[in-house]
Amino acid sequence: MTVATESPQLERLKAILAEVADLSHAQQILEWDARVSMPRDGAEARADVAATVTRLAHAHFVSDEVGKLLDDLDAAGQDPGSVEGALVRITRREWERASRIPSALAGEMAQASGVAVAAWDEAKAASNFKSFSPHLERQLELKHRYIACFPETDEPYDVLLDEYEEGFTTAQVEEIFGRLKGELVKLVERHGGNAVEEIAGPYPVERQQEAGRLVLDAFGYDANFWRLDETPHPFAAKPGFGDIRLTTHTDERDLTSLFSTMHEFGHGVYEFDIDPSFARTPLGRGTSSAIHESQSRTWENLVGRSQGFWHWFYPRLQRLFPEPLGSVDEETFVRSVSAVRPGLIRGDADEVTYGLHIILRFELERELLAGTAAVSDLPEIWNQRMKESLGVDVPDDAHGVLQDMHWAGGLFGYFPTYQLGNVVSVQIWDRARKQLGDLEDQFSRGEFSQLREWLSEQIYRHGSRYQPAELLRRVTGSEIDPEPYLKYLRTKFA
Numbered sequence: 002m003t004v005a006t007e008s009p010q011l012e013r014l015k016a017i018l019a020e021v022a023d024l025s026h027a028q029q030i031l032e033w034d035a036r037v038s039m040p041r042d043g044a045e046a047r048a049d050v051a052a053t054v055t056r057l058a059h060a061h062f063v064s065d066e067v068g069k070l071l072d073d074l075d076a077a078g079q080d081p082g083s084v085e086g087a088l089v090r091i092t093r094r095e096w097e098r099a100s101r102i103p104s105a106l107a108g109e110m111a112q113a114s115g116v117a118v119a120a121w122d123e124a125k126a127a128s129n130f131k132s133f134s135p136h137l138e139r140q141l142e143l144k145h146r147y148i149a150c151f152p153e154t155d156e157p158y159d160v161l162l163d164e165y166e167e168g169f170t171t172a173q174v175e176e177i178f179g180r181l182k183g184e185l186v187k188l189v190e191r192h193g194g195n196a197v198e199e200i201a202g203p204y205p206v207e208r209q210q211e212a213g214r215l216v217l218d219a220f221g222y223d224a225n226f227w228r229l230d231e232t233p234h235p236f237a238a239k240p241g242f243g244d245i246r247l248t249t250h251t252d253e254r255d256l257t258s259l260f261s262t263m264h265e266f267g268h269g270v271y272e273f274d275i276d277p278s279f280a281r282t283p284l285g286r287g288t289s290s291a292i293h294e295s296q297s298r299t300w301e302n303l304v305g306r307s308q309g310f311w312h313w314f315y316p317r318l319q320r321l322f323p324e325p326l327g328s329v330d331e332e333t334f335v336r337s338v339s340a341v342r343p344g345l346i347r348g349d350a351d352e353v354t355y356g357l358h359i360i361l362r363f364e365l366e367r368e369l370l371a372g373t374a375a376v377s378d379l380p381e382i383w384n385q386r387m388k389e390s391l392g393v394d395v396p397d398d399a400h401g402v403l404q405d406m407h408w409a410g411g412l413f414g415y416f417p418t419y420q421l422g423n424v425v426s427v428q429i430w431d432r433a434r435k436q437l438g439d440l441e442d443q444f445s446r447g448e449f450s451q452l453r454e455w456l457s458e459q460i461y462r463h464g465s466r467y468q469p470a471e472l473l474r475r476v477t478g479s480e481i482d483p484e485p486y487l488k489y490l491r492t493k494f495a
Contacts, residue, residue: 008077011085014070017061018092019281022241024058028111029240037230037248041119048115056108063100071096084284087466091283094167101150110143114411121409122233128399130380133409137376140411141369148370158367161414165290166421167468171367174417177424178360180483184490185360188353189391192341192494200329200337203253208321210251213262215317217247220266220300220449227269234406235261235348237268237297242280245269256338257349263305267297270453274461289469290415291481292460294422295429302352303430304452309444311335341494343391345400352423353490357390359420362405366413427486428477429460 007015028051035047071093079086099107117136124133148160156171163169214222217229232248239245247265251258271287279285287293304310315334319326326334341351347358365382368374374382383402384395395401407415433455434440440452459476473481 010070010073021062022281026241028054033238036232044119048112051115052108052112055111056104059107060104117409125399125403128397130398134376165415165418177483184487185356193343197340206251209258237265239272245273260301264297264301267300271296271461274457275464276462279464284464288465290418291421292469294419295425298423298426306339309441312445313447356420362416424483424486427489432477
């Protein structure tokens with residue numbers, strides 16, 4: 002049998018992409034270490050290193066040679082449905098975007114993010130937004146310079162959003178969020194005041210960590226390829242294939258870490274199950290932020306807040322925490338962890354109020370970029386809108402405008418994808434239930450492998466081979482649609 006050989010141009014392109022991926026691998030290790038284990042005062046030096054690595058990777062990728070290779074491959078004709086065609090398509094997209102940005106600016110952005118995240122850590126600990134505001138001003142200045150590198154769009158925010166969600170526009174987000182906001186507010190008004198038992202701790206940190214490991218093991222965590230660490234703001238990373246790094250934040254006052262661990266598992270399993278042949282290429286990562294967030298929210302909420310999951314796991318949790326949970330029956334506990342409970346913190350939010358947190362951030366990002374909201378006024382605006390949308394009084398900056406690190410890291414345009422991910426998660430979930438049968442029954446026996454294998458086959462293994470909208474159509478047969486998500490919420494909280 003004759004084995005097809007790659008063209009010299011494709012071989013050379015892959016060689017360059019592998020070197021760029023290696024530099025990205027190093028950068029992710031630097032960032033992971035900065036968030037997990039680096040001494041606080043190392044931030045400035047680490048930011049300089051990150052800037053250097055970013056400049057080198059950027060310059061290598063945007064070279065004329067890469068552009069010429071892409072032109073040659075396009076001229077030779079690529080089957081758009083093939084893996085090679087997908088590789089050329091996504092590399093072309095990323096090369097054209099990156100080529101608009103000077104390598105010096107890419108380095109500046111990396112350096113500013115490293116410094117700002119460290120400043121955010123200190124500002125949040127002191128609940129002092131004023132000390133952080135110069136770093137936010139700097140990030141906005143850099144974002145304006147970044148946006149100016151691109152052709153004019155209907156709204157400047159489109160440039161940032163497209164970085165995370167290919168092909169999606171601000172107008173589309175507005176339309177979906179407009180449909181959701183009124184319905185979410187109604188659900189909060191209807192159920193936010195329901196009497197729900199508050200199950201106070203303490204929940205010792207070591208036992209919470211043991212509980213998290215029990216869940217991860219059942220989901221398919223493999224210590225040969227994965228690790229789990231503590232950090233102030235949970236995240237997941239995949240520096241390279243076979244290297245999945247999850248983080249969580251554990252506080253003995255509540256069980257939030259259990260849900261953040263399941264959330265980050267969703268990110269990790271997506272990356273882990275990507276076809277290994279895509280390693281060291283742009284195909285070797287998730288196709289978009291919304292698809293990624295759909296998976297973190299699937300494992301956190303659709304699995305982790307399901308009745309079946311708790312039927313299996315609650316007796317185990319009771320054994321770990323006999324004092325606070327020993328006299329609390331399963332039904333009461335599940336009602337408590339699933340209740341609509343308007344609160345201050347996005348990461349702790351229930352399935353209904355979470356969306357309102359995201360919509361607030363989306364609105365503020367657009368206003369900050371447009372200059373209609375000043376950085377100095379941000380805490381006041383934040384507090385007022387939290388009161389309007391969720392009816393809560395914000396006591397301080399740490400529980401308000403400083404709670405998330407995204408703006409410190411320059412991640413403007415990312416927040417909307419959390420709520421888009423919620424919407425997409427239910428569309429995919431509905432299809433999984435039709436094909437797999439009674440998932441709740443499987444979960445009640447501690448069986449999660451069938452769902453994981455289905456998701457891997459439908460989504461994970463493809464990496465970024467398919468554009469996000471195309472992948473969603475392949476899995477669900479439809480475009481993004483908020484109605485199944487709203488139906489899910491109405492049914493669950495009826």
